[in-house]
Amino acid sequence: MTATLPAPAARRGLDEKAAGKKTFDKRAVVPWLFLAPGLLLALVFKFWPMAKGVWLSFFDVRPFLGDRWIGLDNYTRVLSDHRFQDAIGHTLILGIGQSVGAILLGFALALLLEGQAHSLKILRTAVFLPAVTATAVVGELWRLMYYPTSDGLLNSGLHLFGLGPVQFLDNPNIALYSTMAMGIWIWAPYNMVILLAGLAGVDRSLYEAAAMDGVSLWQRLRHVTLPAIRPALMIVLTLATIRGLRVFTEVYVLTGGGPAGSTDVWMTRAYTLGFTRNDIGGASAASVVLLCVTLLLTVMVNYLRKRGEAR
Amino acid sequence: MGDRRRHRRLAAAVTVAGLVFGTAACGSGSDSADSGDPNTLEVWTRSNPDAAATYDRVFAAFTKKTGIRIDYQPVINFDQQLQSRASTKDLPDVMINDTALMGSYQSQGLLKPIDPASIAGGGQITDKSWSSTVGIDGKHYGVPYSRQAQTLMIRTDWLKKLGLKAPTTWQEMLSVAKAFATRDPDGDGKADTYGIVAPGSAQNGYAAWWGASFLWQGGARIIEPAGRGTYRPAMDSAAAVNTVTWMKDNLFCGAKSVLQPGAITAVTATATNFQDGNAGMYMTGPYNITTFDATLGKDKYEVVPAPAGPAGGDVLADGENVYLGAKTGKDKQELALASFLVSPEGQKIAMTSVDGHQPVVRIPVNSTLDAAKVRGDARWSVVQKAYEDASQQFPNAPDFAPIKQDTADSLNAIFTYCGGDVRSQLRELNDTLAGDLKDQDLLK
DSSP, X not given: OOOOOOOXXXXXXXXXXXXXXXXXXXXXXXXXXXXXXXXXXXXXXXXXXXXXXXXXXXXXXXXXXXXXXXXXXXXXXHHHOHHHHHHHHHHHHHHHHHHHHHHHHHHHHHHHHOSXXXXXXXXXXXXXXXXXXXXXXXXXXXXXXXXXXXXXXXXXXXXXXXXXXXXXXXXXXXXXXXHHHHHHHHHHHHHHHHHHHHHHXXXXXXXXXXXXXXXXXXXXXXXXXXXXXXXXHHHHHHHHHHHHHTOOHHHHHHTTTOSTTTTOOHHHHHHIIIIISOOHHHHHHHHHHHHHHHHHHHHHHHHHHHHHHHO | OHHHHHHHHHHHHHHHHHHHHHHHHHHXXXXXXXXXXXXXXXXXXXXXXXXXXXXXXXXXXXXXXHOOEEEEEEOSSHHHHHHHHHHTTOOOSEEEEEGGGHHHHHHTTOBOOBOGGGSTTGGGBOHHHHHTTBOXXXXXXXXXXXXEEOEEXXXXXXXXXXXXXXXXXXXXXXXXXXXXXXXXXXXXXXXOOEEEEOOOOOGGGHHHHHHHHHHHHTTOOSEXXXXXXXXXXXXXXXXXXXXXXXXXXXXXXXXXXXBOTTGGGOOTTXXXXXHHTSEEEEEEOTTHHHHHXXXXXXXXXEEEOOOBBTTBOOEEEEEEEEEEBTTOSOHHHHXXXXXXXXXXXXXXXXXXXXXXXXXXXXXXXXXXXXHHHHHTOTHHHHHHHHHHHSEEEOOOSSOOHHHHHHHHHHHHHHHHOTTSOHHHHHHHHHHHHHHHHHHTTOBO
C-alpha cells in the first residue's frame, strides 16, 4: 500500500509575523518531532529496503563474493523473458477482473446492508469476515471447495444439476478465473466498508426529492447515489488497482502459478526468480518495474480524479 | 512566506538527518557475540523444532566428547537467512542442508573445500557418496551426512483384496493403478479411490523431483557431463521423449483416477491422498514412513522397490551434506565436528528417535551401519538397497536450482496440455536448459 504522509499544515495569520525573523523556528520543528516515530519506522522498514531494492536491481547480486554492477542487464532479461510477458497478461486479467468484480459486489453488498438495524450490523460483521481472515487460510478453504471430484463442495452442487465435475484449478483455461472468484470474495467486503461510509454521507433529502419526482430505482442510483459516493469510489478504485497489480498471496496459496504457468502473475514470477532461482538482482528489477507501473497508474488515477472534481 | 518555507525545510532536513543517524546507530550494534571464540562452533541446520530436538542430542554428545561447544541454530527459511548472513561476510561455521544446494553454494563462494582424508573415518563413507560432493573444479565441497532414495509405498490390504501383487514394472504398476481406481479396493461401493499419488506442480520444482525417478528408469538424463567440468542438456534425447510421452499418455492424460484428483497442481503438502487412505501407491522418500505409520497404520502398506522402466529401476536419491562455511578460521574444530557427525556413534544418535522426535539421518553414509538394524525396522533395508544399488542424484556440481525449476515448469506444462507435442516441447526445454548452463559458464 502506498501511504501518503500528511505534511504539517501550514499555519498562517498571526504566527506569520512573529516567526518571520528567527532563523530556526521551534514551531516548525514540533510537528516533525511528532511525525518522527512514524517516519523512523517507515524509513527503516519501507523506504530503506525499497531504495536497496532499486539499487540491487542494477547488480548481479552475490552477497558473499560482492555484487557486480551489470547496469540494465537485469531489466532486459526480465522484460524479454516470455514467462514474464505471459505474466503481464495474467496480471492484467486477474487485476482488472478482481478489482471490477470486488467493487461491483462490494457496492451491491453496501446497498443491501446499509442501515442502522441491529440485524444489519451482525450481517455486516459476518460479511466482513473474509477481509480479516489470513489469505493462506482462505486459500486452503477454497482449495477444498474447488476439489475436482463430485465430493468437492462446488462440484457436489453442480452434480445436483447434472453438471461437472469441473477442474476448477487443474484446467489451465479456468484456473485464472477460479483464482479471480476467490479474490473477489476476499476483497468485496473490504470495498463494502469504504462504500458504506460513502453511502452514509449521502444527503437524505436528495433521496426524498427523488422519491417525490417519482424516479425509478435505477435512475436514483445513477443520478443520486453514484455521484454522491464518487470520492469513496475513487478511493476504492485506486486501492483496487494497486492491489490488482501486485497480487501475489491469492495466487501463491491457491495454485502457485500453475498449472502450466496459466495463473503466473508478475509477483509470483518475481518470487520464483528471487527465491527458487536465487536471482535476487533479477527479482529486484522485476519489482522495480512493477513499482514504476503502479506509481504511474496511481498518479494517473489521481490526476483524473482532480480533473473530475474541478469540473 | 519564502522565509517560512525555508525554515520548515531546514527543520525537516534536521529531523531526517537525525533519523538516519539514529538508524545507523541501531544497525551497528548487532554483531554476533561469540563468533570470535575458537572453541564454539555456530551450526545451522534446516530443521523444524521436532528435528532440532534430535540434533540437540547429537551436538550434546559431541561437546561431551571433545569439549567444543556448539551454538546450534535450527533455521527453517535457511536460504534467505544464509543470504543475509553472507552479506555480512560472517557465515555460520558448519551447515547441514540439502545435497542439491552444493553447486549453488559453491558458485557463491560460501563453502570451504574439504579433503576427504582430513575427515577421521572418512574411509567408511562409500565412494558413491563421496562422489556426490565433488564440485565443478574437482574438489570436494561437502561431507555426505544423510542419504535417501525413493521407494514405492503401496497398500497391501488393497492388493490382497483384489488378488494382485506389488508391481515390478511400469506396465504392472499401471494395471494395478487402474485396478485400484476402478475395482473399489476399499469396498465402500463408491468410485472414490485412486491409483497413484503424484505431486505434479511446478512449484518448488516438484514435477521434476517426482518425475526424476521415471526419467532415470526410462534412461533419460536432464543434463549430462560433457567433460572438463562442462555439461550439456539432454532432455531432447529419444529416451526422454519416450519417457515423458509415457508419463503423459498413461498417467496425466490417461484413464480416469489413475492419478489422484488435482495431481497437476499438487505439491507434497497437498498430495495427502495416500495417508488419507484414498490412493494406493506413492513413490516418495522414506521420511514419510513415520507419517504413514501414524496416519494409515503400519499394517496397511509396505515399502517396495520402485517398478522398473525400460532402462532399469533407478530412482532419485538425495539427502543432506555437512558444509563448512568459507573463511571462518576454525578448520580444526569444524573437521572434528564433521568427523563426529559421520562416525558410527554420531550417525546412530541421529538415526534413533527419542521421545518421538524425528530422526535426522535416513540412510547412514557410514557403510559400517545398517539402517534396518539401527532402527529395528526391516523396511529400511529396502530403502538402503535402493540407495546403494539403484539410485542417482541430481548433478550437484552445477547450481541445479534453475535447471530443476525449468524442467519442472516444462513437465508441468506438458502434462497439463494433453494435446501438445512432447518432442517440440522438450526441444524447447532443452534450449532453456542450455541457457541456464550458459549463465553458469558450464555449457559445452
